[in-house]
Amino acid sequence: MMALDLHCHSTASDGALAPEVLMVRAAERGCRVLALTDHDCTQGIAVARQVAQQHGLYFLAGVEISVTWRKRTLHIVGLGIDETHPELQAGLLSIRQGRIERARQMAADLERVGIVGAFDGAKTHCANLDMIGRTHIARHLVATGVCKDVAAVFRKYLVEGKPGYVKHEWAQLADAVAWIRAAGGVAVLAHPGRYPIGKQLMTELLQEFISYGGEALEVVSGSHSEDDNRLFARYARQYELLASAGSDFHGPGEGGRDIGWTQPLPADVVSVCSRFAGAQAALEAV
Numbered sequence: 001m002m003a004l005d006l007h008c009h010s011t012a013s014d015g016a017l018a019p020e021v022l023m024v025r026a027a028e029r030g031c032r033v034l035a036l037t038d039h040d041c042t043q044g045i046a047v048a049r050q051v052a053q054q055h056g057l058y059f060l061a062g063v064e065i066s067v068t069w070r071k072r073t074l075h076i077v078g079l080g081i082d083e084t085h086p087e088l089q090a091g092l093l094s095i096r097q098g099r100i101e102r103a104r105q106m107a108a109d110l111e112r113v114g115i116v117g118a119f120d121g122a123k124t125h126c127a128n129l130d131m132i133g134r135t136h137i138a139r140h141l142v143a144t145g146v147c148k149d150v151a152a153v154f155r156k157y158l159v160e161g162k163p164g165y166v167k168h169e170w171a172q173l174a175d176a177v178a179w180i181r182a183a184g185g186v187a188v189l190a191h192p193g194r195y196p197i198g199k200q201l202m203t204e205l206l207q208e209f210i211s212y213g214g215e216a217l218e219v220v221s222g223s224h225s226e227d228d229n230r231l232f233a234r235y236a237r238q239y240e241l242l243a244s245a246g247s248d249f250h251g252p253g254e255g256g257r258d259i260g261w262t263q264p265l266p267a268d269v270v271s272v273c274s275r276f277a278g279a280q281a282a283l284e285a286v
Contacts, residue, residue, distance in 0.1 A: 001261045004033035004283060006060065006272065007077055007190065007218065007246020008259050011127035012044030013064075014135035016251025018127070019044035020051040022259065027055035031260030032282045033273065035079050037062035037246070040095045041131055042083035058282035063088070064190060065179070066095055066170035069205065072197070073170060075190040077218065078180035079244070080276055085183035092179070095171055096130045103132045105166045106158065110137075113163045115146060134158045135250065150254050177212040186275055188216040188244045192235075193228035206239050216272045220245035220265055222257030233266035243269035 009015035010022045017025065019036060026034050034057050036048045045061045052059035061083045067074045081088060107119035121140035126132045138153035147153045158164040171179075180187040189209055192202065206217075219232045220243075236243045243265050247257035265271055273279040 002245060002264050002283070003031050003261060004245065004273070004279070005031055005247050005249070005260050005262055006033070006035040006062070006079060006188075006244050007037050007064070007221070008034070008249040009038050009064075010036060010044040010048065012041055013038035013128065013131045014126075014133055014250060016139075016254065019048035022249075023048050023051040023055060023057060023059075026260040027052070027057050029258065029260035031057060032285070033058045033060070033279045034260070035060035035062035035077075035246070037064045037077050037079075039064050039075075039131060039133070040066055040092050040099075041128065042081075042089070042092070043128060045083045058276075058278050060276060060279065062185070063092070063180075065092070065176040067173050067176050068168075068170040069173045069208075070201075072195065073168075074173070074195060074205075076173070076176045076180065076214070077188040077190045077244070077246070078183065078185040079188060079216075079272060081180060081183040081185035083183070085179075088179045088183040091171065091175060098168065099130065099132055102166050102168050103137065106134065106137055106164045109166065110157065110164045115141070115157075115163075118164075134164075137164065173208065174212045177209065177214050181213050186216055186242065186272060187212075187214040188218055188242075188272065189214060190218045190246075191221040191223050191248060192217060192232055193221065193224045202235070206235060206241070210239060210241070214241075215275075216242035216244050218246060219243040219269060220263050222247040222249065222255050222262075226263075229263060230266060233269050236269045242272040242275065244272040 122136035249259040
């Protein structure tokens with residue numbers, strides 16, 4: 001296992017733990033390099049950076065931007081960003097402005113199948129109302145006994161073809177990559193194994209991503225299988241993309257990986273940490 005995690009979430013977006021608690025948890029688990037990559041916002045970075053430094057973590061400011069590409073939702077992680085950059089902040093604000101109305105529409109659709117009060121319930125699980133979304137509604141459904149866990153919610157609700165699903169247009173891929181690059185960051189295509197697209201579309205996606213300035217692929221993810229890791233390592237080598245690794249941790253008991261450690265990157269890929277001298281040094285000191 002590697003003592004790094006370049007993809008995780010706090011209560012600034014849809015994580016269950018406050019940024020400072022998240023950093024302490026990662027440090028206590030032996031993590032050495034960590035990036036906070038909340039969805040479409042950077043509000044948690046300042047306190048996370050401070051606490052991470054206090055606990056000996058090499059910290060990278062990050063973000064995960066929601067993108068609509070050919071009617072599909074994708075996520076682009078930015079690593080090593082200047083979170084104060086005005087172009088990035090303007091772009092993220094443009095995404096957030098539609099979230100509250102979308103959540104209201106999801107809750108209204110759930111009422112059709114007898115689930116009442118999902119929007120107000122979701123607010124009790126959301127520390128930042130600007131970022132209210134599916135995960136907050138899912139946690140409410142678990143808390144009220146509708147489903148046993150968040151994974152069960154997403155099998156039965158809130159996804160395409162199920163009650164509570166609301167189609168939404170996010171940022172354009174070109175814009176998301178441009179915002180990250182303007183802020184000095186490295187653009188990473190997040191958890192590619194989660195996208196239900198075949199080889200041809202994946203090839204077109206990667207080529208387009210690279211044409212806009214995308215530089216890295218999340219080869220190892222908490223939602224990937226071993227086969228996924230090997231497959232996307234091959235894509236990284238083929239397209240000369242840097243390789244990233246992250247848990248995509250949202251909260252204890254949610255998802256497949258806890259924060260702070262990831263499976264090793266396959267051989268013959270170049271780690272995205274090579275772009276950050278301090279990160280590379282921190283890992284080599286383990």
